[in-house]
Amino acid sequence: MIYISRAVPGLGYQDLRDIMSKSEVNNSHVGLTGLLCFGNGLFLQILEGSRLAISQTYHRILQDPRHHSAEIIVFEPVLHREFVQWSMKLVQIDENSPEKMRRLYWKYSGEVDFAPQTMTPAQCLQFMLEIDPARSLAKV
Numbered sequence: 012m013i014y015i016s017r018a019v020p021g022l023g024y025q026d027l028r029d030i031m032s033k034s035e036v037n038n039s040h041v042g043l044t045g046l047l048c049f050g051n052g053l054f055l056q057i058l059e060g061s062r063l064a065i066s067q068t069y070h071r072i073l074q075d076p077r078h079h080s081a082e083i084i085v086f087e088p089v090l091h092r093e094f095v096q097w098s099m100k101l102v103q104i105d106e107n108s109p110e111k112m113r114r115l116y117w118k119y120s121g122e123v124d125f126a127p128q129t130m131t132p133a134q135c136l137q138f139m140l141e142i143d144p145a146r147s148l149a150k151v
């Protein structure tokens with residue numbers, strides 16, 4: 012499953028740390044893997060695992076007051092996981108090389124800023140594959 016949501020104003024480093032520590036524990040208990048991108052006030056997250064684990068986790072995430080206006084981009088069966096290394100991995104995309112990130116935004120959304128709301132499911136997936144720290148060490 013891939014979705015986006017909007018962070019509340021003032022969301023800070025401690026919030027992100029809290030989200031990540033809870034995600035790592037909870038997701039590993041239910042066999043979820045994935046990536047959480049944060050930038051430009053937006054979250055883009057991919058959750059991989061059983062339909063039940065994804066549904067239950069997503070419903071809990073929706074209740075979280077640290078974000079709002081979530082939109083499901085895609086929820087579909089896949090042949091295999093892509094983010095097996097991460098129970099959840101945060102990529103703060105604003106912190107990476109601006110030049111390379113701009114190239115990726117342009118490549119996948121035709122925008123100069125991080126704009127996942129304009130991206131198709133396939134574009135979101137490819138974008139996240141390219142920024143996955145487990146595979147993109149030389150790229151980003």
Ligand SMILES: Cc1cc2nc3c(=O)[nH]c(=O)nc-3n(C[C@H](O)[C@H](O)[C@H](O)COP(=O)(O)O)c2cc1C
Binds near residue numbers: 030033034038072099
């Ligand atoms: C954008 C976003 C993504 C989140 N992703 C996850 C996640 O993948 N797994 C998870 O358990 N909680 C995630 N959370 C946190 C949940 O909303 C919730 O705070 C947490 O699961 C509560 O855990 P607890 O019941 O162990 O305290 C996310 C929150 C936000 C705002």
